[in-house]
Amino acid sequence: xxxxxxxxxxxxxxxxxxxxxxxxxxxxxxxxxxxxxxxxxxxxxxxxxxxxxxxxxxxxxxxxxxxxxxxxxxxxxxxxxxxxxxxxxxxxxxxxxxxxxxxxxxxxxxxxxxxxxxxxxxxxxxxxxxxxxxxxxxxxxxxxxxxxxxxxxxxxxxxxxxxxxxxxxxxxxxxxxxxxxxxxxxxxxxxxxxxxxxxxxxxxxxxxxxxxxxxxxxxxxxxxxxxxxxxxxxxxxxxxxxxxxxxxxxxxxxxxxxxxxxxxxxxxxxxxxxxxxxxxxxxxxxxxxxxxxxx
Amino acid sequence: xxxxxxxxxxxxxxxxxxxxxxxxxxxxxxxxxxxxxxxxxxxxxxxxxxxxxxxxxxxxxxxxxxxxxxxxxxxxxxxxxxxxxxxxxxxxxxxxxxxxxxxxxxxxxxxxxxxxxxxxxxxxxxxxxxxxxxxxxxxxxxxxxxxxxxxxxxxxxxxxxxxxxxxxxxxxxxxxxxxxxxxxxxxxxxxxxxxxxxxxxxxxxxxxxxxxxxxxxxxxxxxxxxxxxxxxxxxxxxxxxxxxxxxxxxxxxxxxxxxxxxxxxxxxxxxxxxxxxxxxxxxxxxxxxxxxxxxxxxxxxxxxxxxxxxxxxxxxxxxxxxxxxxxxxxxxxxxxxxxxxxxxxxxxxxxxxxxxxxxxxxxxxxxxxxxxxxxxxxxxxxxxxxxxxxxxxxxxxxxxxxxxxxxxxxxxxxxxxxxxxxxxxxxxxx
Numbered sequence: 001x002x003x004x005x006x007x008x009x010x011x012x013x014x015x016x017x018x019x020x021x022x023x024x025x026x027x028x029x030x031x032x033x034x035x036x037x038x039x040x041x042x043x044x045x046x047x048x049x050x051x052x053x054x055x056x057x058x059x060x061x062x063x064x065x066x067x068x069x070x071x072x073x074x075x076x077x078x079x080x081x082x083x084x085x086x087x088x089x090x091x092x093x094x095x096x097x098x099x100x101x102x103x104x105x106x107x108x109x110x111x112x113x114x115x116x117x118x119x120x121x122x123x124x125x126x127x128x129x130x131x132x133x134x135x136x137x138x139x140x141x142x143x144x145x146x147x148x149x150x151x152x153x154x155x156x157x158x159x160x161x162x163x164x165x166x167x168x169x170x171x172x173x174x175x176x177x178x179x180x181x182x183x184x185x186x187x188x189x190x191x192x193x194x195x196x197x198x199x200x201x202x203x204x205x206x207x208x209x210x211x212x213x214x215x216x217x218x219x220x221x222x223x224x225x226x227x228x229x230x231x232x233x234x235x236x237x238x239x240x241x242x243x244x245x246x247x248x249x250x251x252x253x254x255x256x257x258x259x260x261x262x263x264x265x266x267x268x269x270x271x272x273x274x275x276x277x278x279x280x281x282x283x284x285x286x287x288x289x290x291x292x293x294x295x
Numbered sequence: 296x297x298x299x300x301x302x303x304x305x306x307x308x309x310x311x312x313x314x315x316x317x318x319x320x321x322x323x324x325x326x327x328x329x330x331x332x333x334x335x336x337x338x339x340x341x342x343x344x345x346x347x348x349x350x351x352x353x354x355x356x357x358x359x360x361x362x363x364x365x366x367x368x369x370x371x372x373x374x375x376x377x378x379x380x381x382x383x384x385x386x387x388x389x390x391x392x393x394x395x396x397x398x399x400x401x402x403x404x405x406x407x408x409x410x411x412x413x414x415x416x417x418x419x420x421x422x423x424x425x426x427x428x429x430x431x432x433x434x435x436x437x438x439x440x441x442x443x444x445x446x447x448x449x450x451x452x453x454x455x456x457x458x459x460x461x462x463x464x465x466x467x468x469x470x471x472x473x474x475x476x477x478x479x480x481x482x483x484x485x486x487x488x489x490x491x492x493x494x495x496x497x498x499x500x501x502x503x504x505x506x507x508x509x510x511x512x513x514x515x516x517x518x519x520x521x522x523x524x525x526x527x528x529x530x531x532x533x534x535x536x537x538x539x540x541x542x543x544x545x546x547x548x549x550x551x552x553x554x555x556x557x558x559x560x561x562x563x564x565x566x567x568x569x570x571x572x573x574x575x576x577x578x579x580x581x582x583x584x585x586x587x588x589x590x591x592x593x594x595x596x597x598x599x600x601x602x603x604x605x606x607x608x609x610x611x612x613x614x615x616x617x618x619x620x621x622x623x624x625x626x627x628x629x630x631x632x633x634x635x636x637x638x639x640x641x642x643x644x645x646x647x648x649x650x651x652x653x654x655x656x657x658x659x660x661x662x663x664x665x666x667x668x669x670x671x672x673x674x675x676x677x678x679x680x681x682x683x684x685x686x687x688x689x690x691x692x693x694x695x696x697x698x699x700x701x702x703x704x705x706x707x708x709x710x711x712x713x714x715x716x717x718x719x720x721x722x723x724x725x
Binding site: 044045046058061072075076079135136139140141142159162163245246247248249253254257258259260261262263 | 375376378379382399400401403404501507508509550555556557558559560567571572573708712713716717719720721723724725
């Protein structure tokens with residue numbers, strides 16, 4: 001190795017070190033601790049640092065013995081995955097449409113920037129405020145129900161508008177569509193307009209151009225946006241709790257309940273399981289597109 | 296209070312900056328030397344006070360500072376988070392304001408220290424509700440659950456064992472307590488409510504709520520189970536596994552039938568649910584009912600024939616507190632029991648642990664309304680001056696003796712807590 005390549009190597013390492021250190025201390029170490037704690041024992045008030053599978057046996061309690069009835073764990077994850085899937089489909093459709101509009105219909109850069117900032121509005125208020133804001137809108141005596149009964153569409157207020165799966169999905173879509181818009185928009189503005197013109201010249205309809213040109217070229221954006229949305233929804237417990245009236249199970253909520261009861265090892269075991277499930281979903285998504293190659 | 300805290304830190308930061316500047320500048324060096332001892336001597340008496348928002352009033356902090364010079368820095372958390380913080384960060388607070396039921400978890404951790412009863416001036420005047428489990432008139436009250444007198448004393452200063460007989464080592468110096476029941480919307484229910492059974496009455500399908508704290512939620516359910524005559528518990532606050540299964544089964548059936556609109560955990564959530572008409576019957580706290588009522592919406596803290604579910608809280612200190620801080624803590628607790636704060640709490644619908652000093656700080660008509668269950672002679676105002684009741688009104692549930700005398704059980708942590716939490720998760724997932 002010549003001195004100059006050695007220096008180059010050293011520089012590369014030095015440049016990568018800060019990020020690597022941040023990852024190590026703020027990601028690898030805490031994660032390793034969580035995995036470690038998940039194998040500890042515990043009592044009413046403290047963790048006992050001896051090896052124990054109790055966190056996992058309690059997490060999976062009844063999953064084999066109670067078959068064919070589903071155990072708490074499977075029921076919770078079925079519900080969580082169902083919510084994540086619904087939110088994913090909706091954010092994808094809405095996010096793609098918004099990004100398409102921004103990229104192909106808004107001509108000026110200034111307007112593109114201004115309108116993408118408008119997409120951040122849901123983040124301007126805290127979760128608690130948003131929750132309080134939904135009650136006057138979706139509640140039993142809320143604006144929508146008043147409107148519906150006023151027009152005579154329904155005789156009595158519609159109950160499923162609030163504290164239901166509907167309201168949870170609505171709130172999550174409202175919040176996280178932004179995470180779809182930005183990566184997809186980012187992929188779209190890189191599409192060479194000549195390609196679209198070529199498709200049109202070759203006689204493709206609008207749908208055909210969308211299906212065979214735009215969507216394939218947006219794949220990396222779609223996958224990145226999907227990863228954002230799915231990971232956030234899988235771990236969410238605040239929005240599911242607040243909008244679901246605390247009556248809808250989610251993987252994150254189970255972790256929270258155990259934390260509140262000071263049962264840290266079970267909470268950690270649940271977190272490890274959640275991480276595993278989420279990683280499997282992401283691995284499946286990355287099989288569809290090699291994000292690194294596409295970027 | 297936050298303002299005051301900021302001001303105080305702002306001041307010391309400024310002084311510090313001045314000090315730093317003077318070290319840097321040769322001419323100003325002498326200023327730093329004369330300035331330093333001044334800052335030291337004026338160091339404020341600060342106590343970091345960990346508790347729930349319920350007792351952490353700005354007015355109490357202000358008055359405490361005026362009377363004692365002690366600055367309270369409030370650390371506000373939910374009931375569960377208070378316990379979590381005591382277990383995981385015992386150095387992050389000085390004074391702890393918590394409920395007796397959490398002691399079963401906190402005392403064995405060794406992270407809190409008992410206070411010395413001899414150093415509490417009013418200790419002998421503390422209501423016998425705490426010390427003997429009876430009213431001042433001698434009537435015994437319900438002892439199911441983690442009743443305060445079961446966990447009031449420790450065997451020694453560093454002991455982790457609760458003493459059955461009085462000692463000088465008090466786990467929590469009692470401050471405030473109340474009898475909880477269901478809150479209702481009389482304008483929407485339109486008929487009298489007199490039993491806990493109504494909470495799960497299908498008539499209120501989709502309009503009921505319970506607390507989202509498993510240990511308390513399950514006790515409310517147990518009150519319903521007993522009220523409907525389905526089962527009689529030996530101790531609702533310490534169920535066997537079979538009893539937990541039975542209670543959760545009944546709760547699960549109600550949930551599946553759509554009985555509950557939402558579960559609440561936060562004071563404001565309960566107020567919103569009730570005020571917006573999302574719920575018409577739910578377990579509630581007294582000040583939350585007061586708040587709904589102060590919004591001009593009818594709401595009753597409904598006394599029920601099966602009795603109340605009671606709670607009580609008090610003060611202790613972190614294991615990290617010693618020396619001067621320890622003395623300030625005693626000074627603060629003594630101030631708290633000296634009457635002003637007690638009167639403040641009584642006016643919120645709670646009860647003060649030392650009734651005699653609170654009485655001395657209240658007007659006779661206030662005492663008659665809040666404590667004796669008599670019709671209000673004049674308009675009743677909240678501690679902040681808002682109108683609560685017009686003259687002539689009577690308190691829900693009546694007098695102190697009627698309310699505290701009808702306590703059926705106390706908030707609790709069960710021996711089978713671990714099992715119960717798993718069952719609660721199953722209930723949510725069902």
